[in-house]
Amino acid sequence: MSALAAMAPAGMRRTLAELRAQQRRSGAEGVALLWLTLLGIVLAVLIVLQPTRVPLNSLLVPLIVGSLVLGPRVLPWFVVLLMTMLVVAVLLRHGEITPLTQASIAIEFLLGLLVLLVSFRRSRLGVAGFMGESMFVDLRDRILNQGGIPRLPEGWHAESSLASAGGTLFAGDFVVASNPTPDRLDVVVVDVSGKGEQAGTRALLLSGAFGGMLSALPPDGFLPAANAYLLRQGWEEGFATAVHLTVRFDTGAFEVRTAGHPPAVQRTAGDGRWKVLASEGPLLGLIEGADFTAATGTLRPGDAVLLYTDGMVEEPRRDIDLGIDRLLGEAEQLLRGDFHGAARRLVDALGSKDDDRAMVVVTRSVA
Numbered sequence: 001m002s003a004l005a006a007m008a009p010a011g012m013r014r015t016l017a018e019l020r021a022q023q024r025r026s027g028a029e030g031v032a033l034l035w036l037t038l039l040g041i042v043l044a045v046l047i048v049l050q051p052t053r054v055p056l057n058s059l060l061v062p063l064i065v066g067s068l069v070l071g072p073r074v075l076p077w078f079v080v081l082l083m084t085m086l087v088v089a090v091l092l093r094h095g096e097i098t099p100l101t102q103a104s105i106a107i108e109f110l111l112g113l114l115v116l117l118v119s120f121r122r123s124r125l126g127v128a129g130f131m132g133e134s135m136f137v138d139l140r141d142r143i144l145n146q147g148g149i150p151r152l153p154e155g156w157h158a159e160s161s162l163a164s165a166g167g168t169l170f171a172g173d174f175v176v177a178s179n180p181t182p183d184r185l186d187v188v189v190v191d192v193s194g195k196g197e198q199a200g201t202r203a204l205l206l207s208g209a210f211g212g213m214l215s216a217l218p219p220d221g222f223l224p225a226a227n228a229y230l231l232r233q234g235w236e237e238g239f240a241t242a243v244h245l246t247v248r249f250d251t252g253a254f255e256v257r258t259a260g261h262p263p264a265v266q267r268t269a270g271d272g273r274w275k276v277l278a279s280e281g282p283l284l285g286l287i288e289g290a291d292f293t294a295a296t297g298t299l300r301p302g303d304a305v306l307l308y309t310d311g312m313v314e315e316p317r318r319d320i321d322l323g324i325d326r327l328l329g330e331a332e333q334l335l336r337g338d339f340h341g342a343a344r345r346l347v348d349a350l351g352s353k354d355d356d357r358a359m360v361v362v363t364r365s366v367a
Contacts, residue, residue: 032069033078036062044085048092056104059086060111067115075119079112149187150179153249155301158185158362161343165311165356173309173358174207178214183249186214188222189358190242191261191309206230206240219246223259223281223292230285239285243307245362252299252364257292259284262310262320264295265328269302269366274328277305304339304363306331311355312346326350339363 040062046054059082066078086108090097149158164171172192179185188210192202206229213225222244230238241261247254256264260283263276281292299305306327313323330349335342342361351357 029069029071029074032066033074036066036070036078037081040082040085044089047089051093056086056090056101057108059089059108063108063111063115067118072119076116079115079119083109083112149177150185152179152185153182155365156185156249156363157339157365158187158360159341159343160187160358160360161347163347163351163357165354171356171358172203173311173356174203175358175360176207176211176214177360178211180215184246185249185362186219186222186244186246187307187360187362188214188242188244189261189307189309189360190240191311191356191358192240193237202235202238202240205233219244219255219257220292220294223257223284224290227259227284227287227290231288233285235285239283241283241310245305245307245360247299247305247362252303253296254299254305255294255296256305257281257294259290259292262308262313262324265306265324265331266297266299267304267306267331269300272332274331276324299362299364301364301366304335304342304361306346307360307362308346309356309358311357312351312359314355315352335361 040059043054043058043062047056047058063079063082066075066082070078086105090101090105149160152158158177160175160177162171162173162175164173174190174192176188176190177186190203190206190210192206209229210222210226213222213229217225223242226240226242230240240259242259243261243264244257244259245254245264246256256277256279258264258279259281263278265274265276267274277295277297279293279295282290308327310320313327314320315323327346327350331342331346334345334349339361342363343359346361347357347359
């Protein structure tokens with residue numbers, strides 16, 4: 001079998017590996033079900049024989065463990081089995097059924113009902129508790145990896161930082177970066193409608209799609225393609241904003257395009273001033289055939305460009321222009337002469353903790 005697998009094409013080998021992994025998971029679930037059933041039987045017997053030492057609530061142990069390790073196809077039957085054991089144990093146990101006993105039974109049935117409801121919701125996903133959580137963690141890590149800045153040539157530096165609303169692990173802001181040709185860097189900062197976990201699922205989908213587009217399309221084709229992609233999704237709340245930076249390493253020439261997004265800002269080393277790079281374009285996902293105009297310029301040694309989401313500059317009862325002014329003032333103080341760690345420092349210092357925040361810093365070193 002191993003020899004045949006080695007001779008198979010790469011796609012077939014991946015399929016065989018996935019089948020083997022699925023078989024291992026099924027086998028592990030069967031073993032877990034067996035041991036949990038045996039534990040339930042033992043506890044039920046002890047409840048009947050030793051009612052003063054083993055409480056009725058002891059059956060909560062296999063119930064809770066089962067809710068974590070059993071899949072949605074098996075878990076409902078296991079819950080029914082445990083509730084049946086509980087009823088039988090109560091009927092066979094000596095002594096009267098006191099109000100305390102009735103309360104214990106009611107609590108166990110209530111928890112069993114909650115586990116069943118959770119199981120029915122998981123059946124839409126098709127994975128057990130730990131497995132589902134690990135899958136979402138993997139997807140979250142893929143978003144972060146997608147936003148990883150590729151290795152840049154000597155004399156160039158770029159970094160990004162993300163923070164989600166309320167400190168949750170999923171955010172509606174994400175970064176996608178690509179090095180489609182050796183002499184060019186493309187970076188996109190996207191803000192999906194909604195916040196935190198509410199926007200996280202859409203961000204998961206869009207980050208993968210936008211990553212493929214960014215590598216395959218010319219700079220002026222990315223935002224129109226992203227806009228068309230969002231329109232095809234048909235989401236009720238499916239709009240997003242984005243800012244797209246393209247910079248050439250040989251000349252330092254850059255282009256910035258925005259789609260309903262706060263403008264990028266540039267610092268020129270010659271005079272130490274910051275300026276807003278004004279570009280125009282509508283929100284992604286609202287208007288068919290939208291046009292996106294570019295702001296152009298040149299990054300010279302010592303210059304820097306900042307890309308960010310509205311969570312960095314917007315706060316209740318404050319105009320966004322005031323937020324941008326505060327961002328520039330904070331950047332001038334925090335980043336004077338040293339742009340390493342700049343993205344993280346700015347995210348930590350600015351913006352609302354109740355909003356998703358993203359920051360990208362691209363700099364050209366002094367020759």
